[in-house]
Amino acid sequence: MxxxxxxxxxxxxxxxxxxxxxxxxxxxxxxxxxxxxxxxxxxxxxxxxxxxxxxxAGTPQNLSDIPLDLAGLTPFQRRVAEVLRGTQPGQTLSYGEVALLAGRPGAARAVGQAVKANPILILVPCHRVVAANGPGGWSAFGTPERKARLLELESLTAD
Structure with a gap:
């Protein structure tokens, strides 16, 4: 369908x-x-x-219970999505940390590709993945400012 x-x-x-x-x-x-x-x-x-x-709009919501259909993802992309869905608002992880949690230590580049291919922005919170040396860019959302704004919104939830 x-x-x-x-x-x-x-x-x-x-x-x-x-x-x-x-x-x-x-x-x-x-x-x-x-x-x-x-x-x-x-x-x-x-x-x-x-x-x-x-x-x-600035009223933080718990979005983790919204159902997802991940059937179009590869098994590794699904595992990365599961790791990201398990993170808390305001929490950030490096690509290497996501790789480790996904059961593929050393696969930071593969995580980067999975994050880049993420079709379900915000609900699979790829904006929580940052470079080891700082926030990094964010082609998925068009601008690094959007990534920063989403992380800022989530820090309101985490406080």
Whole structure:
């Protein structure tokens, strides 16, 4: 079954969200991508949209219980996603630390590729992965400022 999708405005920009009956399978910012009109969605998706909007507007939300559909990921990408979903708001890990937790010590570059390919931004919190020498860039969200803003929002939750 093909995923359903919608887009919606947030404080950090327009977001595209796609879902299957199993859960959300894609979440990304729409920088430079034509937006689509919002379509009817099940209540659990509308609830996720509401919570994401509130979170990105500065009212931190626990997003860890929103169901995901990770079927399109490789086994290693799924393991990285599980590690990241297990991190706490405000917590950051280096690529090497994620590799170790994913059971692949020394696979920091592979973690980098898995993070870069992450189709479910925010809900698989790849913004929590930082370079060993600092925050690093963030091509997935378009700008390093978005990464910094998400980490700032999460530090409000962690306090």
């Amino acid at each position: 093909a995923p359903h999708s919608l887009s919606f405005a947030t404080a950090l920009g327009r977001v595209h969200l796609a879902w299957t009956p199993e859960g959300i399978c894609a979440l990304r910012f729409l920088d430079g991508i034509p937006q689509e009109e919002a379509k009817a969605a099940p209540m659990w998706v509308l609830n996720a949209v509401r919570r994401l909007g509130a979170h990105l």
